[in-house]
Each structure stands twice: as structure tokens, then as C-alpha cells.
Amino acid sequence: MEYLLNIVPAVAAGLQxxxxxxxxxxxxxxxxGILMALGRISKIMPLRKFMGAYIYVMRGTPLMxxxxxxxxxxxxxxxxxxxxxxxxxxxxxxxxxxxxxxxIFRGGIQSIDRGQYEGAKVLGMTYIQTMRRIVxxxxxxxxxxxxxxxxxxxxxxxxxxxxxxxxxxxxxTRSIVQRDFDTTAFIVAAVFYLFFTFILTKIFxxxxxxxxxxxx
Numbered sequence: 001m002e003y004l005l006n007i008v009p010a011v012a013a014g015l016q017x018x019x020x021x022x023x024x025x026x027x028x029x030x031x032x033g034i035l036m037a038l039g040r041i042s043k044i045m046p047l048r049k050f051m052g053a054y055i056y057v058m059r060g061t062p063l064m065x066x067x068x069x070x071x072x073x074x075x076x077x078x079x080x081x082x083x084x085x086x087x088x089x090x091x092x093x094x095x096x097x098x099x100x101x102x103x104i105f106r107g108g109i110q111s112i113d114r115g116q117y118e119g120a121k122v123l124g125m126t127y128i129q130t131m132r133r134i135v136x137x138x139x140x141x142x143x144x145x146x147x148x149x150x151x152x153x154x155x156x157x158x159x160x161x162x163x164x165x166x167x168x169x170x171x172x173t174r175s176i177v178q179r180d181f182d183t184t185a186f187i188v189a190a191v192f193y194l195f196f197t198f199i200l201t202k203i204f205x206x207x208x209x210x211x212x213x214x215x216x
Contacts, residue, residue: 014169033101058099108139141211148204
């Protein structure tokens, strides 16, 4: 028990990096994903093709590879550009998860009956007003389950930043295990991840009930 009490604060210290990556990625990637989704279904063919290719590449290559490319590869392409570890990881996470969210929102937007767009047009609403007042409230309700899944995946994927030697939960845990030859730290880390997964699950459950008012 004494050993456990000693390592918990050390593992918890890694929460700062883990939660920073998680929170900033969510804040930036969700609105970016919506914009990408709109570009994906745009009537402007070059934009639609570009967004389709971008999303294909980001979803078709490992996030770890993208992190390594931004941190190690960009300096070879753009001489003199060397991003610090945190911004490099953040850029990779935001643009990777925005691509996943874009496909989720695209599916949600395209699931809305075309008659609702036509009805809004008859009422004199602009495209932006139609999206904000009619389409997006219904889309949010429909995409909450897949968004919840991706959000939980993001929480777990934050452990990938250990490849940049950032002191997240996983890297600190591994260093403790290697130092003490004791796997208790892995259990402590698992409890932290499970706790935050539980919190996220509760939040999304509340949101699903909140947006159930938009049932058709």
C-alpha cells in the first residue's frame, strides 16, 4: 500500500500532458471537422475532391506515422522548420481527428431529409440559417454515438506522444516499471484511463438525452 501511495502522484503528474493534448484536440478538431464535412459535400468540385483525398490520407495512415512525419519529416522538407514536441503532436492529433469527425458529420448531414432544406428555403432562410437552426441540431443528435467513440479513442491515443519523449501518463508509468521492476504502475495508469473514460461516457449519455428533443 505504501508503494502504491508513492507512485500514484508520479503517474498523476502525467495527466497534465495527456489532458492538454486531449482537451485542445477536441476544441480544435470538432469545428474543423464540421468545416471539412461541409467541404466534402460542397458543390465546388475541386474543394470536394481535395477534402476527399485529404480525409482518405489522414484516415488511411497511422497517427503515429503522422506524428513522426510532422516532428522529424517537416525539417527535411522545409529547411529550418523544427516544431517543439507539444505543437508537433498537437497538429498531428488535430488534423487526424478532424478527418474522422468530418466523415461522421458528413454522414449526419447527408442523413437529413432533403425536404427540410426545401422547406427552409421556402421560409426564406439562407443556407447558413438552415444549417444552424434546422440541420445541425438534428445532426448533433445523430452523430453523438460515433463522436463519443472517437473521443474515447482520442483519450487512449494520447499515449502515442511517448514517442516524442513527452511525459504523459504512459511514459511516466513505463519509467516507473523499468525502474522498480514492478507492474503496479500499469494498473494505476489503467485506473486513470478507465476513470476518464467513465466521465466521458456519462457526459455523452447526458448529451444524448439532452438532444433527444430533436427526435423526428
